[in-house]
Amino acid sequence: MxxxxxxxxxxxxxxxxxxxxxxxxxxxxxxxxxxxxxxxxxxxxxxxxxxxxxxxxxxxxxxxxxxxxxxxxxxxxxxxxxxxxxxxxxxxxxxxxxxxxxxxxxxxxxxxxxxxxxxxxxxxxxxLSIRSKPLLGAANFETRLRARLKEIAPDGVTAFLNDASPAEVARILGAKS
The missing domain is CATH 3.40.1350 (Trna Endonuclease; Chain: A, domain 1)
Incomplete structure (x- = not known):
């Protein structure tokens, strides 16, 4: 009880x-x-x-x-x-x-x-004050981010998420355009 x-x-x-x-x-x-x-x-x-x-x-x-x-x-x-x-x-x-x-x-x-x-x-x-309980785990975050960035080249998103240097992400995104 x-x-x-x-x-x-x-x-x-x-x-x-x-x-x-x-x-x-x-x-x-x-x-x-x-x-x-x-x-x-x-x-x-x-x-x-x-x-x-x-x-x-x-x-x-x-x-x-x-x-x-x-x-x-x-x-x-x-x-x-x-x-x-x-x-x-x-x-x-x-x-x-x-x-x-x-x-x-x-x-x-x-x-x-x-x-x-x-x-x-x-x-x-x-x-009680208004509260938000986001349900973002690491995998869930990546899935949601990829869904929102669907207009961007998947290789560029992967490079960004894998901590590639900004120059490398820019090179990948520039090569895809």
Whole structure:
């Protein structure tokens, strides 16, 4: 079983958020903050527990951090509450989606069926900076480069890729034209 708290904290820290754990009366909460926003990650054992107590958990976190929130200035308008569960109850999916439509107190992200690190990342995506994951290995790079340089003589591309001197590459390309 994956630990959603730990995985969310890892992803948030990788995205340059400060994180800390607050152990509230209804269990641990991962708190996070950067220069622009702040929030709370709440994890539930079941979909039913999430639906039954998300509002109360949100209010408890806000009440506990009220002094801090009041001094946060404009950042206080960017407070997020995340409500996550590993449980997958497809019948209750629409109810979980409706949580995000409740615009009172905080912005909300609610997800069920969080079973992998990728699921946690997908849930946190609105909070993470845009990232690109290029899939370029050495062989893949050469194949892609050759495909893009198809108008250039193959011998010239090979010479270039094999670290031939610039004069040699120019000689090959000049001879082919």
């Amino acid at each position: 994956m630990d959603i708290y730990i995985q969310s904290e890892i992803l948030l820290r990788d995205a340059q958020y400060d994180t800390w754990t607050w152990t509230g009366p209804s269990g641990p909460v991962t708190c996070f903050e950067n220069a622009a926003l702040m929030g709370f990650v709440h994890v539930f054992d079941t979909t039913d527990a999430l639906l039954a107590s998300w509002e109360e958990r949100q209010k408890l976190a806000l009440a506990r951090h009220a002094t801090f929130l009041r001094s946060a200035g404009t950042k206080a308008w960017n407070v997020y509450s995340l409500f996550l569960t590993e449980d997958a109850d497809a019948r209750r999916g629409r109810e979980i989606e409706r949580i995000e439509e409740d615009f009172s107190l905080t912005r909300k992200i609610a997800r069920a069926s969080i079973k992998t690190v990728d699921d946690v990342e997908m849930a946190l995506l609105p909070l």
